[in-house]
Amino acid sequence: MNAKEQIAALTEAINRHNYNYYMLDNPVISDYEYDMLLQELAALERQYPEWALPDSPTQRIGGTVTKQFATVQHQFPMLSLANTYSEAEVEDFDSRIRQLADLPVEYVCELKYDGVAISLIYSEGRLLRAVTRGDGVQGDDVTANIKTVKTVPLKLQGDYPDFFEVRGEILMPHKQFAQLNSEREEMGEQPFANPRNTASGSLKLQESAEVARRGLDFKLYYALGSELTAATHYDQLMQLSRWGFKMPDIIEKIGDIQGVLNFVHEWDSKRKMLPYDIDGIVIKVSDYAQQQQIGATSKNPRWAIAYKFKAERQASKLLSIDYQVGRTGIVTPVANLAPVPLAGSIVKRASLHNKDIIAQFNVHEGDTLLVEKGGEVIPKIVGVDESKRLPDALPVAFITHCPECGTELRSNEDEAGIFCPNEQHCPPQIRGRLEHFIARKAMNIDSLGEGKVNLLYQAGVVRDIADFYTLKREQILGLEKVIAAEEDKPERIIGLREKSVENILAGIERSKQAPFERVLFALGIRHVGETTAKKLARHFGSIDRLACASVDELLQIADVGGQVAQSIYSYFNDPENLERVIKLKEAQLQMAVQDTGSQPVSRVLEGKIIVVSGLFSIPRDAIKELIEQHGGKNASAISKQTSYLLAGEKMGPEKRKKAETLGTPVISETEFWKMLE
């Protein structure tokens, strides 16, 4: 056999072993033998990369680094399901269905997996593309990451059609979630909150090798495509299982609504035993012809419904309250509770949200609180059992000074919450800014996690975001942090060895390529989220122009309101912030929009600032997009700078009045189209 044939044979054999192991739960070789085969294939592929096959099992190990996930349009929109918490509504659903369908109805009951939806496109039997749900119309291409999920077949078997789409849920089983969190804690990093968010975050990791380590699972629930021939949803799933997909573990065909409700009751009580989270039961009409007959709204199919389980609730005694200071200085009260079992884990802490909530529930010291866990793993307080209150208990008094830096706390009328105003020098606020700066959506320095950032902060080598860019190998090599002993865990030490240091410095260096809009978001200017950062970057083009903008100019940007404008203006009028920006500029971060080569469609609106208001023949956002494509700028409020008020139907009278007062020309949609001609 030559190398090409050997690679093909190994690929085929290992894929078969994967199928036996992951889909059939029936391995025929030992783990050791499997590893040997995989290593042999990996070595051959390294030597002859040109012969590696697209369905090679080595892709399960990862190794791809995705810089930017491409946005892809779904061929069919990814709808969601109508939800209910009420059994009576499930019965109503059944009555509606029976009125609409001609023949007797058969339902398929499935688990409602608590993960993230994914669309998988198969072409000629191979996984071509995997796309996240996104906004339902378009999502991110995460193919390299999905290829590491063992229960997603890379190559199909049997008589599959040429082209079709499979949809299902990516989730993280409890075991993998617990393992990942214990590793994170070991590294001194903040544990992840729940398996669903962790699964979702994992899909967006840049390194597929890290995704492979996370042990994600795929649950199939749906297939689409004109070449599919099954007549019912159930038969379709059966067919998919013959082509190499794993049939859902728990699924039942049921003909009557009482049977459906029995299934719901059964799994509401048995769900704790499942190795992954579910948050309800999905009930689907199985027959495709009936599905068609029953139809869909723009958001949901009418032939399916999701019954969601009610959150579990427990009562527990309030032991004390911790006050946590966040990145923006907001103080969050967290209740320490007497441990209680709740929905599969032991709860010891729960958020008390803010001062108003404490007042609203009239929480007293030592009270018995009611804790609930909905879809979230972080439980919340939903009430107080006042009958258990001790006669001499005092109402909880919210703290008056920052527990971290001692500064007197303030309350801000616009924001729900009490905050520490010592923005520049309060430790958790500094640490929070550092953590925000490195986050995935900001500078994306994933070689640094919260634990390592804390280590650098405590060692005094990084006290400001600009310090990342002057870090030297010698400063951080060998840094160590002692993690104090806890209940059953002994004291531990985490340290930065050669390899981590190398990764950290490389990650920091790579971040210099992050586009301007992400740098802007990473600065952590209050009220400037990802979207606003994008708009600011597009409007001003560079940090210099943005830093010089007046509040009025900032208000010209669509969706930038007074509070946001004021916050940006204050940020750039604080000498400490300006000094920071200068340092980052010197470190050669992207402080201006790069010319991507995308040319405006025309320049007919160049220099024109337009306020769009009312309803138009196309969505308002599309109109705004057109303005930009033709060289113009959008603004949300009319001012002296506004060139036109583009008035659609049902525009409020105030806008017109303001335009008249300032002498701003008002144009109609027809006039606008004429301008573009």
Ligand code: IVH
């Ligand atoms: S069927 C047309 N089946 O729940 C909708 N969805 O809001 C087809 N989900 O986005 C979805 N388990 O991510 C279906 N057994 C199941 C499901 C399921 C979980 C998710 C899915 C969808 C959301 C519905």
